[in-house]
Amino acid sequence: MDTIMTLCTCIETEKTILLSRRSPLKGELLSFVRGLTKGNLSxxxxTVALSDAGRYRCSIxxxxxxxxxxxxxxxxxxKVIGSHDPVTVRVGYDVILPCHLEPPFDVRTLTVKWTRNxxxxxxxxHGKDYLNDQDENFRNRTSLFHEEMTNGNISLKLTKxxxxxxxxxxxxxxxxxxQVRRGFINLTIEPADQTETKQKKKSGDAGGGTDFSTGAIIGIVFSVITVTAIVALAVLMNCIKSSKSIIFSLSIFSI
Incomplete structure (x- = not known):
């Protein structure tokens, strides 16, 4: 377990200090002698263990x-806490698999092991990586946040x-x-092509309305131009016929 400090300050100094407890201690016992001249008997x-719980007495x-x-x-x-919700990541990206101790606990002196099936x-x-038994599939792609292990953070970063x-x-x-030494995280991988297909589909749906509107406008303009051209041609043909009739009439009159 972690290291704790109990506080006890007495007014009388430079006297005999007695440290006692009802049952023997299992762990290293140290006193802060630097503060004795100021009455600090902390x-x-x-290496605190569950058996260290109890009532302590500081006497002078x-x-x-x-x-x-x-x-x-x-x-x-x-307790080791994993993730209740699955972690989803896209192929080729990096991901962090969350795992921590609650309440926070310094695990630098302990062994932390990540496995998959x-x-x-x-x-x-003890704060150092031992990767001799690491599976080849994870070689050079995993790391822990060693600087955050003091707070019980044992999350795993997986790259690519x-x-x-x-x-x-x-x-x-x-x-x-x-009693709870393990945490569990389920990692789901989303294929890159599936993601790209979804994005393209969304882009196509979003741009489809614009394409349709543009096509409709072009069609309307083309129809108007066509109708105008037909009307103009009809008028022109009518004018030509009228001109021919006038010329023909003049020719007969002259004869």
Missing amino acids: LKLS HTDKLQKSCYVNLTVGES KTVVHVSR VTELDAGSYTCNVPCLQS
Whole structure:
């Protein structure tokens, strides 16, 4: 577990300090000696375990008095939380598979293991990557956010996603003192051609109305021009016929 610090300050200084607890401690026990001259009797307890929960007493004894203060320590369990909703990504893109500990817990000293259908995806121990057993399909495409592990963030980043990456992923902290050491994330891959087809279809639907309107306008204009041309031709033909009739009449009259 993580490291905690209990606080206890007494007025009398430079006296004998007694640290006691009703049951033996399982873990490293350290005192902050730098603050003794100022009355700081704080206690640091490293590698906290569930068995460390309980009531602590800080006492100071002198020839004339005896003073004590108490601190109640409650140790909770951090649970590994995955994602209830499936994560969807397009082929060729990068994706982050979310996984964290709640409440936040520093996992830098523990092992974090990612798998997909029992295939090793990524392993980190004590803040360092161990990828000897990593499946070839994930080689050079996975990473963890090591700088955020102090806050319990064990999310996995997967780059250049392919259709072979689809499936159920598990993030696991094997040595976590908790009943919930695993989180699950389902990754769904959306093919690139399917996405492009949808986008083209949407673009076609959006632009189809414009194309239809333009075609209709062109058709109307063409029809108007055609009708005008026919009318003009008819008038012209009528004028020609009239002219021929006048000329023919004049010719007869002259004879």
